[in-house]
Amino acid sequence: MSLNNLIDSLATNGWYVWDDFVTPEQRQAIKDCIPDIALKDARIGNKASLQGNKTIRGDQTVWLEPEMGVPITQYMDKMDAIREELNRQCYMGLRDFETHFCRYPNGAFYKKHIDNFQGQGIRKVTTVIYLNEEWQSGDGGELVVYDLQDQELFRLEPLAGRMIVFMSENFPHEVLPTQKKRESIAGWFLTEKIL
Ligand SMILES: O=C(O)CCC(=O)C(=O)O
Numbered sequence: 615m616s617l618n619n620l621i622d623s624l625a626t627n628g629w630y631v632w633d634d635f636v637t638p639e640q641r642q643a644i645k646d647c648i649p650d651i652a653l654k655d656a657r658i659g660n661k662a663s664l665q666g667n668k669t670i671r672g673d674q675t676v677w678l679e680p681e682m683g684v685p686i687t688q689y690m691d692k693m694d695a696i697r698e699e700l701n702r703q704c705y706m707g708l709r710d711f712e713t714h715f716c717r718y719p720n721g722a723f724y725k726k727h728i729d730n731f732q733g734q735g736i737r738k739v740t741t742v743i744y745l746n747e748e749w750q751s752g753d754g755g756e757l758v759v760y761d762l763q764d765q766e767l768f769r770l771e772p773l774a775g776r777m778i779v780f781m782s783e784n785f786p787h788e789v790l791p792t793q794k795k796r797e798s799i800a801g802w803f804l805t806e807k808i809l
């Protein structure tokens with residue numbers, strides 16, 4: 615598992631799973647930067663256009679900012695290195711990255727959706743990193759990934775340190791109801807600068 619595998623797999627399959635992308639120490643340090651009080655019920659849309667809808671998703675989120683601490687800037691630097699390599703090797707034209715921390719309380723889910731409908735937004739590549747130390751079968755909360763014909767491609771347990779990367783426009787996906795608290799960091803490489 616490496617940056618080159620990610621680039622090859624993204625170019626040929628459109629997705630890639632990178633286990634142990636972050637270490638246990640990094641996961642804890644990132645979690646320690648998240649002020650609980652800042653978590654808000656998630657809404658639909660990107661950072662610029664949002665609407666609320668609890669029947670679609672039940673997670674709580676907070677946008678990550680460099681000011682939250684060194685572990686956050688280190689994570690952002692790592693993602694920026696990936697962005698530059700995707701641009702260098704695949705000419706993806708990625709110009710920015712938006713990212714938030716997510717917490718799904720017990721029972722929460724996120725119904726099937728596409729992060730970016732074709733041509734309608736600026737999200738090009740989705741990334742999700744999981745922060746759940748103890749995950750067992752039966753805990754739910756799997757990510758189910760489909761193709762554009764709505765055929766299920768695979769299911770992924772939200773195991774600590776694992777990152778999934780996929781082309782935002784090509785893979786409808788959903789989060790199955792979780793039986794315990796489920797935490798992650800989702801991010802999107804964007805084709806335009808947002809700030
Ligand atoms: O947490 C996940 O596995 C996916 C989250 C998701 O689909 C999203 O935030 O758009």
Ligand SMILES: [Fe+2]
Pocket residue numbers: 727728729787
């Ligand atoms: Fe999504």
